[in-house]
Amino acid sequence: MIFGLIETFNENLLLLVLVVFGIASAAGGIPPMIERKRRRSIENTLPSLLESLSDSVGAGRGIQEAMMEQSRTLPGILGKLLKETLEESHSSSFDAALASFSAKTRSSQVQRVMVLIETAMEQDAPLQGILSDLAMDYERLNDLMNKREEELLGKGMLIVLFISIGLPVLIAFIVGLFTPANKGFQIDSFNFTFSLFFGAASAIALGVSGRMLGRFKDALWWMPGWIALSMGLYLGTVIMIGG
Amino acid sequence: MRKLDEQREVLYVIRTLDVLMSSGVGLEAAIHTIGSGGYGIISEDFSGMMSRLRKGSSRGLGPELKSMMGKADSEGYRRLLNTMYTNVTQNTDIIETIRKQGTRMENERTESVQKYIEELGSVPETLLSIGMIGPIILAIAGLVPQLMSGDLGAFMKLPPSSTINMVVNGGLALTLFGMFMIGLKAHTKDPGL
Numbered sequence: 001m002i003f004g005l006i007e008t009f010n011e012n013l014l015l016l017v018l019v020v021f022g023i024a025s026a027a028g029g030i031p032p033m034i035e036r037k038r039r040r041s042i043e044n045t046l047p048s049l050l051e052s053l054s055d056s057v058g059a060g061r062g063i064q065e066a067m068m069e070q071s072r073t074l075p076g077i078l079g080k081l082l083k084e085t086l087e088e089s090h091s092s093s094f095d096a097a098l099a100s101f102s103a104k105t106r107s108s109q110v111q112r113v114m115v116l117i118e119t120a121m122e123q124d125a126p127l128q129g130i131l132s133d134l135a136m137d138y139e140r141l142n143d144l145m146n147k148r149e150e151e152l153l154g155k156g157m158l159i160v161l162f163i164s165i166g167l168p169v170l171i172a173f174i175v176g177l178f179t180p181a182n183k184g185f186q187i188d189s190f191n192f193t194f195s196l197f198f199g200a201a202s203a204i205a206l207g208v209s210g211r212m213l214g215r216f217k218d219a220l221w222w223m224p225g226w227i228a229l230s231m232g233l234y235l236g237t238v239i240m241i242g243g
Numbered sequence: 244m245r246k247l248d249e250q251r252e253v254l255y256v257i258r259t260l261d262v263l264m265s266s267g268v269g270l271e272a273a274i275h276t277i278g279s280g281g282y283g284i285i286s287e288d289f290s291g292m293m294s295r296l297r298k299g300s301s302r303g304l305g306p307e308l309k310s311m312m313g314k315a316d317s318e319g320y321r322r323l324l325n326t327m328y329t330n331v332t333q334n335t336d337i338i339e340t341i342r343k344q345g346t347r348m349e350n351e352r353t354e355s356v357q358k359y360i361e362e363l364g365s366v367p368e369t370l371l372s373i374g375m376i377g378p379i380i381l382a383i384a385g386l387v388p389q390l391m392s393g394d395l396g397a398f399m400k401l402p403p404s405s406t407i408n409m410v411v412n413g414g415l416a417l418t419l420f421g422m423f424m425i426g427l428k429a430h431t432k433d434p435g436l
Contacts, residue, residue: 112255115281116262123266130262137258140349144356145436151360159367163374163422171378178386185389189408194382197415201374201422208370208426212363214436 008239015195015231022225029221035106036218038077043109044146045078047139050113054131063117063127064094081105109138149213156209163205164226168198168234176241183243191238195231202230246316248284251435253319254352256285257345264338270330271304285320305331319348355434362432369425377418385411 009015049070056066064086071083081104089097095118102114113134120130171194179185206226210219256277263273278289288311295301308328315321322344330337388404401407 112259112281116259119259119268119276120262120266123263123268125262125266130265134258137349140353141436144353148356148360148436152363155363155367159370162367162371167374167378170375171382174379175382175386179389187386187389190385190411193385193408193412193415194378197378197419200419204419204422204426205370205374208366208422208429211426211429211433212366214433 009232009235012192012195012231012235015228015235018199018224018228018231022228025221025223026225029218032215032218032221036215039105039107040145041076042078042081042105042107043138044142045074045076046107046109046113047135047142049074049078049082050131050135050138054128054135057131058128063121078105078110109141113138152212156212159205159209160202160226164198164202164230165233167201168230169237171198172234172237173241176238180242181239185242187238191235195234198230198234199227202226245284247433247435249315249317249320252283252285253317253323254345254348256282257323257341257348260341261338261345264341270327270337274304274327288314319344319351352434352436356436359432359434363429366425366428370422373418373421373425377414377421381411381414381418384414 052070052074053063053066056069057063061069067082068086071079071086073079074082082101085097085101085104088100092100098114098118102111105111116130116134117127119125120127175187175191175194179187181187203223203226206219206223207216210216259277259282260273263276264270268276274289275293278286278291278293280286280290282289292301292304292307292311295307296304301307305328308324308331312321312324312328315324323341326335326337326340326344329335330340384407388401388407391399391401
């Protein structure tokens with residue numbers, strides 16, 4: 001039955017192309033997800049690193065010494081990267097080590113903080129206060145980002161699931177039930193129009209969901225797959241129900 | 244787009260200005276540092292301003308800041324430029340002012356994120372309502388010629404199928420447009436974190 005169902009899609013070139021594109025681009029969608037997870041883990045650890053650095057500097061240690069100490073105790077990727085960079089920095093300057101560390105993290109938050117620390121060091125500014133202020137700033141920023149993520153993730157998923165899966169299946173069920181093809185109803189052009197509609201609606205739903213979470217570009221990778229799924233579900237259900 | 248970029252970067256710019264100027268860096272040098280990159284659209288603005296000042300094609304930092312105020316789209320950025328302009332013209336305590344501005348802006352950001360989350364709370368329901376009601380009605384309208392083709396057709400005269408198709412296609416396009424417009428709220432109201 002499954003092969004029979006797939007056979008019926010042979011005439012729908014757009015759907016077949018979208019399926020192929022969907023599979024290919026889904027592979028492209030995974031790396032941004034992994035990268036984002038890594039980046040957020042670094043950014044969530046950043047305030048505690050800054051706070052500890054501020055305490056150490058306040059206790060009379062130099063920033064380099066404080067960083068070295070923190071790199072040994074800090075958990076996660078941030079601690080590991082810091083340790084690696086400081087070990088490598090024996091052959092170069094501390095400024096170069098900071099630049100290399102911020103580049104390795106690939107996080108704009110860390111890059112901004114490192115630029116500020118570097119500037120403060122150049123200008124002989126009071127580091128303890130600056131580090132403490134930065135820690136508070138970034139803690140609040142990360143709290144907001146996490147809150148947005150937590151509260152909107154469910155809503156974003158709801159939109160995608162209902163529009164891309166629920167809606168096509170529901171309409172296909174109605175169409176298949178009232179106008180079954182095995183009783184002679186001619187609804188090919190109707191089905192084509194509606195499958196295009198569900199593809200477009202699915203793209204809009206995914207775009208909205210991605211934008212809500214602040215990751216529209218990442219969502220684009222999954223768009224062809226969801227469009228294909230939506231169109232395929234509609235056409236498949238109509239055939240399954242209506243024959 | 245510009246407004247969103249400004250909103251996203253302005254708080255970082257304020258914090259950088261605070262660190263730089265507290266360390267004894269002058270306003271012009273601080274503008275130059277920010278203009279060298281890392282702060283999106285604000286870096287571009289400051290870089291352009293410094294380049295005009297270097298070339299001598301402007302009437303000085305004050306008028307440059309004033310003209311930039313007209314270009315700014317977000318309230319926070321405009322306020323920051325105004326503080327800088329006042330410092331240039333009246334020698335005010337810029338560090339204290341930008342610190343207060345930073346705190347205020349941070350509170351505003353927290354509120355705007357909260358508001359964003361609340362406003363988007365109704366988006367799924369509205370999208371689902373339009374996305375479901377539209378196609379259900381239009382699907383029935385599109386199937387009417389098929390369903391009423393037999394004896395039922397004798398009871399009432401139906402418009403030509405081309406008219407029905409046009410109505411269904413138009414309706415579906417309108418539904419998509421409606422969904423897009425509702426979804427656009429997620430973009431236009433973004434607090435820019």
